[in-house]
Amino acid sequence: MGLVVVGLSGGVDSSVAAFLLKEMGHEVIGLFMRNWTDESVTLEAECTWIEDSNDALLVADKLEIPFQVLDLSVEYKSRIVDYMFSEYKVGRTPNPDILCNREIKFDIFLKAALSIGADFVATGHYVQKTTTGNGVHHLLSGSDKSKDQSYFLCQLNQEQLAKSIFPIGHLAKSEVRRIADKVGLGTANKKDSQGLCFIGKVRLPVFLQQKLKPKKGRIIEVSSSWSGFDQPEWGVPWPLDFSCGKIIGNHNGAYYYTIGQRKGLLVGGMPLPLFVISIDVINNIVFVGQGDDHPGLYRPFLKILSKDVHFVSRLDQMNIGEVRNYNVRIRYRQDLFSATLKMETEGLYLESKKPMKSVAPGQFASWYRGEELIGSGIIFA
Secondary structure, eight states, X not given: OOEEXXXXXXXXXXXXXXXXXXXXXXXXXXXXXXXXXXXXXXXXXXXXXXXXXXXXXXXXXXXXXXXXXXXXXXXXXXXXXXHHHHHHHTTOOOOHHHHHIIIIIIIIHHXXXXXXXXXXEEOOOSEEXXXXXXXXXXXXXXXXXXXXXXXXXXXXXXXXXHTEEOTTTTSOHHHHHHHHHHHTOTTTTOOOOOSBTTTBSBOHHHHHHTTSOOXXXXXXXXXXXXXXXXXXXXXXXXXXXXXXXXXXXXXXXXXXXXXXXXXXXXXXXXXXXXXXXXXXXXXXXXXXXXXXXXXXXXEEEEEEEGGGEEESSGGGOOOTTOEEXXXXXXXXXXXXXXXXXXXXXXXXXXXXEEEEESOOTXXXXXXEETTEEEEEEEOOO
């Protein structure tokens, strides 16, 4: 047993995590991360850091554990918010939750916990960890497949996992709520957070307009007869030829959109729903296609630059020229699909026999061997 600092978010998952750790005999401290305080870009009725902090404090009082608030707003702005702006500006779609876990919860927060004598940190993530005899830590999917959050932790490394505990990873969400209700925790029936990591539900267009000013541009529809699946070699650029398109409307900034987006286009009179299939931020053009089966939404390949390829364990790293088969997902809660990965000098190429839908540069691809998350990387193209 030892001292465990729990990231109390004010939600039911971290509340039960703290309870279970105390039941195991650990000395437990609750620490709330204050990451963002700009109320102009949050929906106060949905989530505020003050409300969540108060809920976390009530849980700590109920469990009779020490409680502190750790202000990480400066670090969050520099590592997460500024990163988001820079990515959207160049037409990429970042995943702040994955970055928050890598840069905030399991870096700055972890170091802060260790500095006060903690042996481990714990969170309410639905993931599991095992450690083999050779000292290698393995990150596994949560038992509740509908809540599995391993994708959000796909950038963690051995050093971070060595100091991490995930007390509820073996439980179903319903069981977590049952435990919270039985113990009398005030968060038992609290709704799950739907917003950015420890911020709340953000008005994304308003959020982006703080630095990315509206800029009127064209919306161009690309015919559904266009196709480009003839890509015989690894690494051949995806043949995006939109010369057959026609102007059907205007937008207020190409960098406000993402691949696969349906809402927010404000173009009516079409037989089928419109989807964003490509973004050109240099010329400020949004390319769209009708229907969710438009060929422009699908890709057989994606590329991850060498610098952005990450493996949870060094033992699983791939050599140049090596080819492996894994199960892959390119977004949270997406069903895993079979894909072939090939490592080249310039990066990792991922090919799926069944074309992948709505591949958004800036998002993360993660790959698994069975239940174990093996690695991940930022999609470049």
